[in-house]
Amino acid sequence: MSTETKITPRAQDYNQWYLDVIAAAQLADYAPVKGCMVIRPDGYAIWENIQRVLDGMFKDTGHQNAYFPLLIPESFFKKEAQHVEGFAPECAVVTHGGGEKLEEPLYLRPTSETIIWSMFRSWISSHRDLPLLINQWANVVRWEMRTRLFLRTTEFLWQEGHTAHASDAEAEEECRRMLEVYRVFAEEHMAIPVIPGRKSEKEKFAGALRTYSIEAMMQDGRALQAGTSHHLGQNFAKAFDVTFQDEKGQRQLVWATSWGVSTRLIGALIMAHSDDKGLVLPPRLASRQVAIVPIPGKQADPERMTGEARRLADELGLGRAVVVDDRPNLSPGAKYHYWEQHGVPLRLELGPRDLEKQQVVLVRRDTGEKRSLPRGGLREAVRQELEAMQREMFEKARAFRESRTYSVDTEEQFRKTIEEPGGFLRAHYCGDTECEVRIQNETKATVRCIPLDAPAEKGRCPFCGKESGRRAIFAKAY
């Protein structure tokens, strides 16, 4: 087990820093196939925590899990024109099976709308079958040209919610509800502030009426789309002929939504909170919240301190979330570095001096703050510290985002600000795709979203001068 891993400072090379943090925290490894990664136990543990929390939230909002197959007939895929156009180039296709060429090629799902709606057709016949609220946890494959661990990999894990509704309004409500679920999850569990908003025509999902997203800011000022929710209208119902009889006996097309978050969230977590020492995890998503490092001391029986450390672990009442580092071959200092690189929120040090004074030394991973706490009442103190850390990490991320968000009104301001210092630009947006393409080509910034809470405000697009009713968020994005 390596205990020495160099991490490139953020200021020197942000991209390399990101990769170094992943390596040092042992979150993932490269797989033999281009763009694929192995999610290592410590990385997967984060995903399991994300899953656990979100899954509960989905169930609380009335959804049920199901599982649909990985392989999708090519013909299904071609039924929805815009959808095909959007996804065809990045699909992996199975052409052979059982040693023979297949009559019809099978696509590895890049997303499951088609296979799911082909099934919804047989599950829905009456308004009494609606709404149908399904979620699945699955892997998907997208043949990306340029990949990055967690942020964009050929195969990734995600959840995809697929729902069917009797009306446009109901679908819209569902779509917004799930966006709100994502917002709450991002802010309260990942400690990442996000901006919920609507995507531009250019950025919306292929086959959707409209797309909403939550947008987060990373420490380099770039935006990361952390979750999406689509109002699919009746496009898939038309493509797969999914209809229901309403209360009046009229046959109607079903309305659809889909929404998802992926293992990309782990990348967001890393880039939002970590520092030059390594990974920093918000307590709520850390599978190990407290690491206890016993310091044996000079003349003491070496077993004594680890015994004390184990007793201390029991006192905390946090179960598996506490780890006692009793490795005999590492010095305390080496252990400090190890747990810092691994992002464990709190470290407790227990040595002879602490034993004498009936105290322990507590160190916060996010601030590095170190202080002594009395042994009595530690359980409550640690609980409070974890909560404080969760809260303060969110506040810190929010303050950072605010400090890097600028209102700009002229093209010149826009160009200058996006270049240096960079971040989120609040600017009027005419809504014109051509203008958006031009902005992207010339500044590398894209419309991240039109915030849902953006107040009505008359203004002009800084690039084309056309009138605009509100500001959008522009940023360079991952």
Add this chain to the structure above:
RNA sequence: CGGGAAGUGGCUCAGUCUGGUAGAGCACCUGGUUCGGGACCAGGGGGUCGCAGGUUCAAAUCCUGUCUUCCCGACCA
């Protein structure tokens, strides 16, 4: 998919130009001494030099192809 760089024990790299049969530091194993911010001593194990061809008496080294990673572009959760 284009342009650039790189693949040598787990990690960082030397050796490649000028072919002669693989080395260092760290990590790892054993024993001992240590331990309040990356311990020390002694002994030890581990590498078909990314992969496949070719040239040669001989290839980590030269040639061809290929795979993977990183950076820059065009495409995307």
